[in-house]
Amino acid sequence: MKRILEFFGFSQSSNSAQERKLPMENMFCYQCEQAANGGCSKIGVCGKQPEVAALQDLLVYALKGIAFWADKARANDKKDAEIDRFMIDGLFATVTNVDFDAAAIEKLIRQAAALKDKAAALAGPIAVDIPQAAQWQPAATQGELILQGVQHGVKDPALDADVHSTQQILIYGMKGYAAYAHHALVIGLEEDEIYAFTHRALAATLDTSLGLMDYVNLCMECGRINLVTMQLLDKANTDSYGHPVPTPVNLGTKAGKAILVSGHDLRMLEELLKQTEGKGINIYTHGEMLPAHGYPELKKYNHLAGNFGGAWQDQAKEFANFPGAIIFNTNCIQKPAESYKDRLFTWGLVEWPDVPHIDGWDFSAVIDKAQDCEGFNDAPGKEILVGFGHNAVMSVADKVIEAVKAGDIRHFFLVGGCDGAKTGRNYYTEFAEKVPEDCVILTLACGKYRFNKLDFGDIGGIPRLLDIGQCNDAYSAIQIAVALAGAFDCDVNELPLSMILSWYEQKAVAILLTLLHLGIKNIKLGPTLPAFITPNVLNFLVENFNIGPITTAEQDLEQILG
Structure with a gap:
């Protein structure tokens, strides 16, 4: 040895x-x-x-x-x-x-x-x-x-x-x-x-x-x-925070000290909100925490101020401009830049060498750091809508079904998944922009940051962009699809619904396997196919599920809509 x-x-x-x-x-x-x-x-x-x-x-x-x-x-x-x-x-x-x-x-x-x-x-x-x-x-x-x-x-x-x-x-x-x-x-x-x-x-x-x-x-x-x-x-x-409800989220800032929470864990956010209540500190979400604003038991905190920044891969340039403490509670951390490393904390299973780690539920170190930082001036910004989980969407299912039967809604596109820094992801922005005005876009996970600030309007009061939530809220998308299939007395694959998915890491693999388990076919996947899938395994997926790589927005839309 x-x-x-x-x-x-x-x-x-x-x-x-x-x-x-x-x-x-x-x-x-x-x-x-x-x-x-x-x-x-x-x-x-x-x-x-x-x-x-x-x-x-x-x-x-x-x-x-x-x-x-x-x-x-x-x-x-x-x-x-x-x-x-x-x-x-x-x-x-x-x-x-x-x-x-x-x-x-x-x-x-x-x-x-x-x-x-x-x-x-x-x-x-x-x-x-x-x-x-x-x-x-x-x-x-x-x-x-x-x-x-x-x-x-x-x-x-x-x-x-x-x-x-x-x-x-x-x-x-x-x-x-x-x-x-x-x-x-x-x-x-x-x-x-x-x-x-x-x-x-x-x-x-x-x-x-x-x-x-x-x-x-x-x-x-x-x-x-x-x-x-x-x-x-x-x-x-x-059960803990209520079903998400449609909620406007401000992308600007409020005057006061600030803490930015990035990740997926709602319980950690709740505990931080409790510990900062009445202390003049505003809490902002980042990345996959954006859907937290739709939960009634979280949105009741007035100091849950808004969302700052976009998807995880932009954190290095965005966090330098955040004048407060920053904490990660799940995956998505990148190598910290020196411009904000002294204001950064990790929690749970997330760790980075030489970055303070919070064990347990005492966030006083994060709160103290926020109090020492400059904080924001008041600068309201654009609002976007979140909170279209399965409960919210199915509460207006009759109107959705009526719009489809009347021909007002021609097609649904689930455009979502992981975002990332690799080239080719502008495809998802272009695809969303080119979706015809008589079609509805469902989105989830951080891939939505490619287009969620665009104005898509509505169809008879139904927003053309429905933000379902985090990556795990693929469950909501599945529930919506199953309910619509039941209403139209057809198979999910027979619905006017197409899935245009982006993948980055292992949660996307799990979700893809769920879709395959359910027999869902004709999925378009990008921006590149996984390196761990061999040609023979890929052929199996193509032959049995008709999975295909994305091409261009125009070609894929033409193929789907005919």
Whole structure:
């Protein structure tokens, strides 16, 4: 071991940042849309360093080991809440733009090792071969853990390429629903079916007897489990904060001190609103927090002032102009610029080296920082509408159906998904602008920032742009589609509805698997296809679901509308 460590530039006894440095060719990550040249091999485009990539790979490997034992234990009706919840947090921590801190990932790895042993004890003796991941033990130092991570990276040349592709789709889908399960658990709801599948599916990636169609079927089931998870989160959010209602959101500023909240977690926003009430501090949303303004129990706080900025990829240039404290509560963080790093905080599973992290629910450090900052002058801006969840839309379903039957509404377009910095995303702006005036656009997730400030007008009082919410609110879009199909006595695929989706990271993979599980076809996906999908797997999706890449706005509209 010492000779190997020295070859890679490590000292067995030291753990300095310099000695943790990995040779650049050892990194490989292609789980997000912006992966360079089919996979980041030197440094993540997201900012992920090679040593963090290796530790995240090791964490996933460790989770597979836990899953093997936990799945065996469940076969004997034995389970453990600590193990179940850790699996969700461990997967979520490896999602793109969540945890960039090597020390934080190391802590999770060591927890995983302890819980693997706990799961093995729960399972008891078994009469089958035990895979290496289920026997793995963590090295003593962080440097040695990084080397272990290099040995268990994403690439696996021993596997058939198509089998490996479907395994990765499965793992990324699980990472996606893990984010939603985590948000629901923060509010207090969980579902055992999600835990059971997580153990079974991750354990299946260690089973060499399984073939391509076994993993295809697991991917389809992953889509079903994501639907269960999104439904759970929808219930958690609406039970706690009410169903979203159409609400204007100001894009300007109010005079006073300010805190900007970026992410997805509504419970964290609520706690911050409670702790800042009456202190002269205005709270602004950023990115995927924009839909929070539509929830009655959140919008009742007068100091929830408005939305600042756009999608996650613009934070470096936008945050420099925010004269207050900034806090991330879920994925989407980028490498902080020095212009605002001293005002930045993280919470939950989000971490960045040398950025203060808030553990628990005491936000006094964030509040104190906001009080020390300059704050905003009063500068009201444009208003946009949010809050068109399934409850709000279905409350006027009769008017929508009547408009369709009368020919006033010709077609619905779901144009949404993740935004990103890679070229080609102007397509979604152009598409929305070119949608005919007798058509309605449904949108969700941060992809809406490509066009949500444009004025689309209305059709008989029905807004032509309906902001359904966050990425997890794909559940609302599905509910709306199913209800319309029922009203028109047809299949969802027979509705005048087309899905034009943009993807960036693993939650988008989970949502796509849900749509495939539901049998929804003719989806257009962009701006580029995932690097982890092989040609044969892509052909399977095309042949069975007619998934196609976006082309140009004009060509796609002509093909859809005829």
